[in-house]
Every structure is written in C-alpha cells, then in structure tokens.
Amino acid sequence: PYYCPQEMADDDEVHHFPRFEGFSRWVCCMCVVKFDLELGQAMEYIFPEDFTLSDAEKANICYLSFPDSNSGCLGDTQFFFRVRCSGTGCGGSLPDYTFVQPGVQQSLLADGAHYYGFSYFRQVKDKDSKRGYFQKSVVLITKLPYTKLFSHLMGVIAPEYFDNGAVSLESAGHDIDRWPAPLPGKPLSLPIMGTVIEARIPSKQDKPASVAASPPGAPGPLVLPSVHEIDMYRLLYPVVKYIHLLWELVLTNEPIAVVASSPTICSEVVQALVNCIMPLQYCSDFRPFFTIHDSEFKAYTTKTQAPPPVILGVTNPFFIKALQHWPHILRLGQMAYDSKGQKMSKSGGTSSLDSKPGLFTLYKPLLGQDKLLLQALSSKETGKRRPLDAQNAILRRHLLELTHTFMIPLERYVASLMPLQRHVSPWRALPVLKPFDADSFLKTVAHSGPQLTSGLKGDWVGLYRRFMKSANFYGWLRSRQAEANGKLRTLYVESICKADVLFWMRDKTEVEIVDFLIKMKLLMQSATSEHSLSTKQHQQLVSQMETMVQRLPEDLRTLLTR
DSSP: OOOOOOOOOOSSOOOOOOOOHHHHHHOSEEEEEEEETTTEEEEEEEESTTOOOOHHHHHHHHHHTSOOGGGOOOEEEEEEEEEEOOSTTSGGGOOOHHHHSTTBOGGGSOOSSEEEEEEEEEEEEOTTSTTSEEEEEEEEEESSOOHHHHHHHHHHHHHHHHHHOTHHHHHHHHHHHTSOOOOTTSEEEEEETTEEEEEEOOBTTOOGGGOOOOOTTOOSTTBOSOSSOOOHHHHHGGGGGGHHHHHHHHHTTOOEEEEOSSHHHHHHHHHHHHHTTTTSOOOSOEESSOOTTSTTHHHHHOSSSOOOSOEEEEOOTHHHHHTTTSSEEEEOOSOSBOTTSOBOOOOSOOOTTTSOOEEEEOOOOSBOOOHHHHHHHHOHHHHHHSOHHHHHHHHHHHHHHHHHHHHHHHHHHHHHTSOOGGGOOTTSOOOOOOOOOHHHHHHHHHHHSGGGTOSOOBOHHHHHHHHTTSHHHHHHHHHHHHHHHHHHHHHHHHHHHHSOHHHHHTTOOHHHHHHHHHHHHHHHHHHHHTTOOOHHHHHHHHHHHHHHHHTSOHHHHHHHTO
C-alpha cells in the first residue's frame, strides 16, 4: 500500500492502532479545510492523522478545495482537482499498480506524480461569522483517477461530516479499510456508511462494444456503471459540433484552456476531454480546476514561451486575459442539462463567463466530421425521443471506436517488430523489440490505414505525424515496448527452464559456463524485481543453476556459491 502509518507503540505499552492498509489501496487521506480570517484557507483536520503532506502540497490543496471567489457558490458545491505531489507520501509510498492491478487499463493506473482531490464545499449564511458565511470543504485525496466513484463517495461522506463532525470521517475510513483491493474486471461491493456502492474497474480485456449505458431499471444511484466515465454528452452538448476537432486536439496534446462559470463544470469538462481518447492514456499534464494561487501558475501562464501541452480548467475571469495567447480556448456557459439529466432553464442574469460558448482556435482539423453522428446527437427531435444516458453511450462509443480505429495500425506495426519465437534461445542473448521507425510505419498506413474502414475522411497520415510528436505517443510506445520486452523475457526464461543444460555444457569452457551462470543470476534478479517471475519458474532456474554448478571444479563451486 502507498500509505502505511508508522508504529505508534512504545516499549512499555502496547497500543492497537489500525494500519489502514485496505484504506490506503484506495485513498491517501481525507481533509477538512476551513476559511481563517488571518490565514485564508487552512487545513483543520486530516485523517489518518499521521499521513504526511508537504507544506507546498497542503497550500495547493487548501487553495484548490474552495471555488474562486467570483463563482458565488452558495449551498453545496462538488468538484475535483489534480495537483502535483512532492512530499513523502508521493512516489515513495505508492505501489506499482501495473503489478498490484494486473490487467488494468493504462489510462486508469494510479498516478505516481499527482494527487486527485475531490472537494465537497459548503457555503451558507452565518450571522455569527465575521465574514457572514460558513465556508468549509471536505476533501478526499487519492492517486486513483476514478472520478465518478470518488465524486459519488464524497456525496455520501461529506454531508455526514457536516451533520456529525470528524467522527464521520473516521467511520468512513474504517469502512473503506474493509474494501476489497481495486482489481480490474471484477464486480466490487464497497460498503460505506450504511450503504453499498456496486462498481467495476475496467480491464484491458474489455471490448469497445462492452461500453454501454446503465441498463433500464438498474437499482438506484448506488450502482455505478463506471468508476471513471463522465457524462460526456451532458457536458459537451453546447459544443458537440466541435467534438471531432476536440478529439484531435486532445490526441495530439495541444494546450487547451477550459473556461467555465463554476468549478463543477470546468473540472468535469476537463476530465471529459481527457476521457475522449480512452483507452489511450493522456500523458500530458491536466488540471481539472486551476487557480491563480497554484504553485505552477507562472509557468503555465507566461507569455515569454509557447504554452505547455496542458489542459487547464479555470473559472476566474482573470484567466480570460492571462490565457488569451493560448491557441485553443473552450468557453462554456450554463449547462443544458443538470447532473440528473434534466433540462435546465436559463437564468436571468449571466456573467462574462456564461456568454458565448464555443471553441476559439485557429487550428485546421485534419479529419472531417461524422455528420450522421452530429445529426443524431444535436437533432432536437432525436434528443427529445432518446434518453440522456443513451446519448452519452452513443458519443462515448463513437469516440472509443474512433480512438481504437486510429490505434490499430500502430498496434499492428509494433506487433511486427517482435522477434519470432523461434529466435528465442537460452544460448543466445535476450532478444528485444526492434526500434520503432516512423517512416516505415507511415508506409503501412497507405495500404492498411484507418481510411479504409473509418467513415471520417481526411489527412490520416498528417494526423499520425502530429501524434508521433506528442507525449501521448511516447507514453503509449513506452508502454508497448515494456509489454513486448516483458513477454520476450518470459519466453526467454521459459526456454532456459526447459533447456538441457548438461548437453549444452559438454563442449563449453569453464569461462563460458560461468558467464552463462552470471547472466542467469542477473536475469533472475531483474525478473524478480519486476514481479515477472513465478514461484515455479524461480525454482526451475535455481535448479538449473545448481545442476550446472555441481559439474564445475570444486574451487569454482566454492566461489560461485558464496
């Protein structure tokens, strides 16, 4: 687990403290942030109490847990943010979920460099307060990008806290501590404060066709069809005609500023953009909610260099000027639908952030639009007949299939770089994946590219050229290279386990045999550290090494067994 409290017992007394190992698989900590007249936002409480956050992390979390003052959020407001982590609770205490969660989709792995914060902010009039308002946020901090699950979770925990105080967070923590591990592909029952959330984490084996809306008559809001999917159609409805252009911008890691009137809208829209290229992992930075107090504010708003490949969600009108040099600005007004899918009526007054929704960019898309899709999504007649869940499912499936269509030629080309299995021999060097050659790949697009099957027409080769310069491409390629080389190492280990080492030793010198034993030892150490060696394989390799050592002179045996 990536959080494990230090032992808190002394020599004379034995105290029994929960270690929260189950809790730490899902959540880092839960915080309460209040407004202090002298200090501004300040952290009032943290659970577990000995979870360590650096001063910079505390400051960022405190500022991000409150909406910008211009938002005028009365009542309860839920939103989420993502912030860079740097303290002792960051990378050093994070498990490698590629091994803890075998089969999890790359885009849903725990984030070693960032915290996700899920804030439940309450602001109500309070005549006893000098400011005239009660202002406080309950925040859940985690490494896992399960936005739907944790947003729902905070909707359960935070109201209980405001009614009953810190004991509610402790009670919730003990409930989460009993949750099963976050393994993909299995139904999970997650008890929390007298209710149960039914959820499932997607696996790599999930097919695009398996993504669907909630089945009719599914029991209540505690059954989550997805732990991470945002209601994309509801959020992007005002700009749905730009959906293919937005997909291109996200795919190629272009800088995008999302300007909205509330942190709820901007955080959900940023996450919807990131999700629109799933299952491909978005490998640049993205900030669902960003403020002028963020420690990286200057780096992301400087005009002395090109904007970084980041997606920022902002609500402060100051950013309209601060980000005017950014190439792509997505402005969103009032949502057409609320979170329950109900049509919203337009309010009388509007702020500068509520007007003129649209995508402001000079970018010329390389692909055309799917006019049938846009007609189905934007038609008033169709929209009246089709439920919002169905609209969401249509849009998600289209984007998923579009990403899948785009990635198939790349996946096929990388598969062709794998050495043939017959070339894997225990007596040769461990084979590795051949290097990726962009020109060679582009030649394959001409005769087996997505233009043959996709309904979108345009410059697919040009889009691949852009993509191959992006962080998304390099992140995907590193992942595939690691998978391929891991598979080759597994085949190599299997070949050694099955090899007739005594027959091979007949005409080999002592130097060659010792050299081979050293290579085997290094291979075992590497495979063990990467959790890619089974217990049976480990025993077989040890047996093979012992067999070879026993055939060596006594002086060498003594040296090798030290």
